Amino acid sequence: MGSQQSSLSTTTSANMGADLKPVGEVEAKVKPCCVCKDEKAARDECMLFSNAKDPQKDCAPMIEKYKICMKGFGFELP
Numbered sequence: 001m002g003s004q005q006s007s008l009s010t011t012t013s014a015n016m017g018a019d020l021k022p023v024g025e026v027e028a029k030v031k032p033c034c035v036c037k038d039e040k041a042a043r044d045e046c047m048l049f050s051n052a053k054d055p056q057k058d059c060a061p062m063i064e065k066y067k068i069c070m071k072g073f074g075f076e077l078p
């Protein structure tokens with residue numbers, strides 16, 4: 001029975017390893033609408049409610065945080 005138990009453990013470990021996917025493949029399936037929600041909300045709120053003459057310039061730090069977050073998921077923004 002001891003040899004069967006070792007065999008089952010090895011088989012289970014091998015099967016579990018087979019189910020793992022490289023990080024790149026997992027990230028590629030993420031939709032841009034589903035990531036960086038907090039950063040996007042902060043950016044949008046800043047842009048919509050800014051009293052500055054140039055909201056884009058005023059909100060540049062939040063815009064940059066959003067771009068960095070999206071880049072972390074493989075999305076390149078202009």
